[in-house]
Structure formats: structure tokens, C-alpha cells
Amino acid sequence: MGKVLMKGNEALAEAAIIGGCKFFFGYPITPQNEIPEYMAKRLPEVGGTFVQAESEVSAINMVYGAAGAGARVMTSSSSPGISLKQEGISYIAGAELPCVIVNMVRGGPGLGNIAPAQSDYFQATKGGGHGDYRVIVFGPASVQELVDITMEAFEIADRYRNPVMILGDGILGQMMEPVEFKTTEIRSAPEKPWATTGARGRQRNIINSLYIIPEDLEQFCQKLQDKYEAVAKREKRYESYFADDAEIIFAAYGSTARICKAVVDQARQEGIKAGLIRPISLWPFPDEPFRRAGEYAKAFLAVEMSTGQMVEDVRLAVNGHKPVYFYGRTGGMIPAKSQLYEEMKKILEGGNQ
């Protein structure tokens, strides 16, 4: 199949269908409405079911039920709606159920606005809900990557019995780009012998996150931790763009990384050794390339559409070996290439942190 021109949200929805998603539960919120609208039309064609819930709280609990019942299931929302889903996400992680959650991030805090932002990084990667748990988070930077990651997200969720979050932003959801679906064959979910299907001919199954005995809960939390360590070992992903010999290294994910790439291109043309390390998995965070680059680069510049969230992970990875600067825009404002170029020059000229 050749390339087609598609809007990010719709391309993601089609990718979910191919990834084997059979159930979608959602609630309207801008800027992600094309996802539920696409699913409402498309799911019945593939024998699936779409339900519009009465709230995000209810939608994520429908996901919780359907995931426990063994289905490949997805929900999508945007920042304020994702806040409402946190209770359910904690339960889903606590019951070790697979599902895919999409956040097309918009401006915050509070009602914020409907313009693109990256200010939900902390919420996505550091927990969000209560308790010791992790969500596997990916931050794609193009409609193509959105498609590829969404298809694979269902496999990863099933492999680890863990929620997977796709952290997009308003730009990614709303823009149109040529995209290729590398397969159009709809995948199916693996056997799930632990699911609630009615206990016919087997021992009953219980989906639960309650361990009333402290010794039991501690043991369970340790088991989760072991799983997260295995995920961290296998699922770290990043793109390195001219970073191997760079003196100044941009750190950016998602839409922002694309602007940084343009700055790197311009800098290289002018003989400046600039590079970019673009985390694709946000949790687990790809710390190794930053640690290595800390040995040869002069400085790092983290760029985000926030007041500085991922920059903390970059600093942890660089571990004080080199200065890590930050440039951020918020409220739906997008960093301009010229601003980033100026910031880079300032740092190279020994500017202040």
C-alpha cells in the first residue's frame, strides 16, 4: 500500500484498528475528537464496538472492564480528560491489564486551552494516579510514527499486561501528513487465560488490585517493580540525529523535536556541531544516549512546550557532567526555529544557565 494523506488523529484511529483494537470507550474533548468519531464509524465494520461514555471517569472504567474481559481496547482524550482517567489507570496498572490510552496534550493547568502543549509529561511518566506503578509512554513525532507506534502499542500492552500511553499533542493530532500503513491486515489479541469470560471448564478468574495483607501488597508491588525493570531493559527507544560528534545537543520529543531538527540542519550548514537526541519512549526514558553524550558534548539544550518537565530526566541522565539548559514555551505557543537558534548560540558563547 502506498502513502495516503491523513490527519494524525484519524491515522492513529486506523492504526489502532489494524493493531487489533476491537473496543473503544471515550468522551468528547478537543483536540482529539476525530479519534472517537473515526472509531464510531469504523469499529462496527470490523466487528468491534464503540461506546460514548458519560465521562472520562466512566470511559476508563469501561476500558478496565473490557481489558479484564480479554479484549484489545483503547481510549483517547486530552489533558483535562486524562486527569479524570487517572483513577482508572491506577486500577488498570494495579490489576495488570493491557490497554492503550491516547493523550493529545493541550494547554494547562486547569482548563488551559485547546492549543498544543507538552505539559503532561510529568503526569504521563511519573505516575499520574496513586500508587507505585508505571505506564509505558511513547512520544511520537510524526503522523507516520504515530501510526507505527499505535499498531505496536497493543502488542506491547499485551506482552507486559500493562497500560501503554501515546503522548501526542494538538499539532500531531490535527496536522495532515503522508503516511504509509505497512500492513493492513488486522491483528488479533493473543490468548488471555486470565480474563473474565465466564468460568466454563476452568478455575475462576479474578481481576483485582486489592491486597489487604501488607506483606501481600509489598510482594505484589515488588513483582510490578520487577516487570518495570524488564520493560526498562527492553523498551527504551530514541532517535539520534547528528548527536555522535555534537558539541551542543538538543533534547526534545514529539513535535518540538522536529523544530530542533531544523535548527540542527541550519547549524551544521554553518559548521556548528549541533545534534539532537529525541526520546521516543518517554517511560522508560532513554538515559543511556544522554549519559554517553555527557562525555563528549559541551552542553545540552532541552526544548519543550512546557516550563520544563522532561529536562529533569535529561539532567538525571547527564548527572551533572555537563550543563543542561532549558528553553520552553507554554500555553499553546510553539518554539520558533529562530529562537532555538539564538538560544543555542548563546550557550555556545558561554551564556548563563
Added chain:
Amino acid sequence: MKTVFKRPQTMTEKQMHYCPGCTHGVIHRLAAEVIDELDIQDKTIGIAPVGCAVFAYDYWDLDMHQAAHGRAPAVATGIKRVHPDNVVFTYQGDGDLAAIGTAEIVHAAARGEKVTVLFVNNTIYGMTGGQLAPTTLVGQKSTTTPFGRDENHSGYPVKMTEMLSVLDGVSYAARVSVHNPANILKAKKAIKKAFKAQINKDGFSIVEILSTCPTNWGISPIEAVKWLEKNMIPYFPLGEFKVPEEVAR
């Protein structure tokens, strides 16, 4: 020797944690008897709530799913949409269903989700130690209404089953009580009708069951059943509010 009484097949042998005089155990048994009689044990999926009945998954020998406080109807929706030919039911208390989970229960009912809800109303938060519930009667003392519920301050008890019965998605809605043997038998009949309504794909079905909480009411089990009859039934009248034709017979 002839067996005249035995544990329903759908009950496990796990000893219950409920307080003396609490009627959760009776209601668990009624549900198990109905599931046995309808021969649906191997296709039924139950949803345990947050509250005193959180351990319900230990007592029914069924596939079970534990839900967050108030969210059981949404979880049930997810399960039922995946397995439309299975039987799915929630077991929820009055704090769970009539306060924190009001949106979930109303919209599951409005959508006509083909699930059954067993709604246990004892007019108080049991598990957390006896606080004001949405169903606490006017004048009734709780730990957060220490002088009795003042309607000018805390409003009035919610009659959930009457409210839900006016929704078109609801096929069966009834309120029963388990304060004496005659009413226990009636309660079982209502639970059976509710499950049958689901099996017939008529729509959403709910049975509200008036229940006792001697521990948090601060009275003996015997006084508790009398208190229920004297105070709860006048405010929460028993009866069927909606019955589909085929299960009415």
C-alpha cells in the same frame, strides 16, 4: 439421609468477614441460589464494589472483577460489551451506587446496558465506619451527622430505584427487603426476575435490597431488623416499579 439445606454451588467455602447481624451474607446467598437455579454459573461475571462487599469475589465461585468506588456499572458495561452472551452483574452499596457512582449507574441504565445490579441499601457507609450516606434517613444519626440528618443542612435521602425506573433503558426495577423470612423469599424472586430480564436481553435490571447494619447503627441485630421495618420501609417503599412482560408471568 435426605439433604434439606446445602451451600449453593455458586458460593465458595470461604468464611465471610461480615459483622454479626449484617444481611450481606443473606443477599450473597440469594444471588448464588438464583445463579444455580438459572444454571448460569459458568457464564456469569460478577463485579465487586468498594465498601463492605469488596471481598465479594472471595464468596462467589464466579469469574469476578473488582471495581473502583462507584464505577461498577462502567466496568460491567465494558465486560458486557465484550461478552454480550454472558451474564454480568454488579453488587453495590448505597454510598457506592447513590453517591460517588451516581453518573455511572444513571447512564448504564439510560443506555439500557444488559446487566443486573444488586443494590444493597443500609442507609450508611459501613466499611468506613458509619458516615452519612445518600440514603441516610432524616433524623438518623451517623458519625458525620452526630445530631441526626438535618434536611436543611444535608438534604434528603435519594430514592434511586424510583429515579432509575423512569428511564426507558430500564427493564426491571424493584425494591425488596431481607428483614424477615417472608421478605427474603420475595427478594429472591425479584433477583431472579432481574437476571431473567438480562438473559432475555430486555435491558438494564436493578433490585434494591434494604439491608441492616447493626454495627454502625449501634443496635443489636434483632433491633436492627425491627428498625429497618419501622423506619426504612415507610420511606423506601417495597415493590416492583417496572417489570417486562415476559418475566412478569
